[in-house]
C-alpha cells in the first residue's frame with residue numbers, strides 16, 4: 001500500500017523533474033509526516049494524478065477486473081449448479097397458494113421456532129374454538145393457547161430450513177415492490193428445494209392446500225370491500241348447520257339444491273350462451289332467518305361470503321363495478337337490505353331529477369343515501385360485461401314491494417323466497433332445537449366435498465327427520481346444568497309450546513330471544529310462553545299507539 005509519505009516522495013520527484021532550476025534544493029526537502037504541517041491535500045492530489053503512479057493505477061484496475069471476472073464466473077457457476085440441483089418457487093402475498101403455504105408453514109416447528117421472530121396476527125381461519133368441555137372446565141391456559149390472536153413467524157428477510165420428504169428446503173421471507181400503486185410492498189416466500197423433479201414441490205403445495213382446507217373445514221370466511229375496491233377477509237365464522245335454521249318445510253332444500261345445481265352447471269350455461277350467474281332475493285320481516293339461511297348455505301357448499309355494501313360511504317357506480325368484477329369465481333355475494341341503500345322512489349328520483357349519483361334528501365326526510373350508487377349502476381354491475389361469472393348473489397330486503405322491477409327480474413334475481421313470521425310449526429321446531437337431548441352433536445357442519453355435490457338429489461324433506469339425523473349423545477354444559485330430559489318429554493313440551501305460540505305473529509328471532517332466557521329451564525319456557533305472548537302484544541300495542549300519536553301530532 002502506498003503511504004502518504006511515499007506518495008509525497010513520488011510527487012516531489014515529479015516536481016523536481018518538471019522544475020530543473022530547483023533540482024539542487026529539491027533533495028533537501030524532507031517529506032513531512034502525515035498529518036504534520038506542510039502535508040496538504042493539494043500535494044496528495046498531485047501525487048495521486050501524477051504520471052508515475054499511473055502504472056500503479058493500471059495494476060490496480062487490472063487486479064480489480066480479474067477479481068470481478070472471477071466473482072462473476074463463480075456466481076454464474078454457482079447459479080447454474082444451484083438451478084440444476086434446486087427448484088425455486090416464488091409466492092406473492094395475495095395469491096391463493098401463498099395463503100395455503102403460510103398456513104402450512106405454521107405447522108412446521110422450524111418455521112414457528114425461528115430465532116429471529118416477528119409477532120404476527122394469527123389468520124382468523126387458524127383460530128380454534130375451545131371445545132364445550134374445555135369451556136366448561138374453564139381451563140384458561142388451554143383456551144388461550146388455542147384462541148390467542150398472535151403467532152410467531154420468522155422476521156422479514158430471514159430464512160428457515162428443514163427437511164421435507166428427504167429433500168432439503170429453504171424458505172426465505174422477503175418483500176418486493178408491488179405492481180399496484182396502492183400497495184407499496186408485497187411480501188413473498190421464496191421456496192428452494194433440493195430436488196430434480198417438480199413433483200416434490202407439487203406434493204408440498206398439495207399438502208399445503210389440504211392443510212388450508214382442513215383448517216377451514218368448519219368455517220366460512222367473510223370478506224368485505226377495502227378502500228381500493230378489492231376484497232379482504234374480515235373474519236372467519238364457524239359454519240352454521242343449515243338444519244339449525246327452521247323454515248317452513250322445503251324452503252331450505254329448495255335454496256340449497258338450486259345453488260348446488262347451479263354450481264355444477266357451468267358447461268350447461270356456457271353452451272347455451274346464458275350468463276353463468278344466479279340471483280336469489282330473500283324478503284320478509286326482520287329476524288325471520290334470511291341472513292342465517294345464507295350463512296347455512298355458504299357452509300353447506302363450502303363457499304366464502306363477500307358482503308357488498310351498497311350504502312358504504314364513498315361507494316359509487318365505478319367502485320361497485322370494480323368490486324363485483326373482483327369477486328372470485330365460486331362465492332356468495334351478499335347484498336343485505338338492498339332496499340335501504342336502494343329503493344325505487346329514492347333512486348328513480350335521484351336519476352330522474354338530479355342526475356345519476358347526486359345525493360339528495362329522501363322525500364320522507366327520514367333517510368338519505370350515503371352512497372352514490374345508482375340503479376343503472378347496480379344493474380350494470382350485476383350483469384354487465386365485467387360482472388363475475390359463477391357467483392351466487394343473495395340479496396335480502398324487508399320491503400319487497402319497494403324494489404324496482406328491473407332489479408328483481410329473472411336473470412338478476414332468479415328465485416324469490418318469502419320469509420314469514422314464525423308459524424306454529426317453526427315454533428315447535430325451534431323448541432326442539434333448544435332442548436332436544438340429542439340435538440347438539442347432530443348436523444355438524446361438513447366441509448364441501450365436490451364428490452358429494454349432486455344435482456337435485458333431495459327433495460323437500462320433513463324438518464324433523466333432518467334435525468334428528470346422525471344423533472350422538474350430547475353432553476354439553478347447558479344440558480348438564482339443565483334437567484335430563486327424555487325425547488318424549490321434550491316432544492310433549494314442544495307440542496305445548498306449539499299451542500301457546502300464535503301463528504305468524506312473532507319473528508323467529510323474537511322466539512329465539514325468549515327461549516334464550518330459559519336455556520336450562522325448558523318446563524318454565526312452556527309454562528310462561530302464554531304470559532310472554534300477552535306481554536309482547538301489549539308492548540306492540542303501546543308502540544303502535546305512540547306511533548299514531550306522533551303521526552297525528554305531525555299532521556296538526
Ligand SMILES: Nc1ncnc2c1ncn2[C@@H]1O[C@H](COP(=O)(O)OP(=O)(O)OP(=O)(O)O)[C@@H](O)[C@H]1O
Nearest residue numbers: 244245246247285286287288289290291292508509
Ligand atoms: N328461521 C329461523 N330459524 C332459526 N333461527 C332463526 C330463524 N330466523 C331467525 N333466527 C335467529 O334470529 C336471529 C336473526 O336472524 P337473521 O339475521 O337471519 O334474520 P334476518 O331475516 O336476516 O333479519 P334482517 O332482515 O333484520 O336482516 C339469528 O340469531 C337467528 O339465529
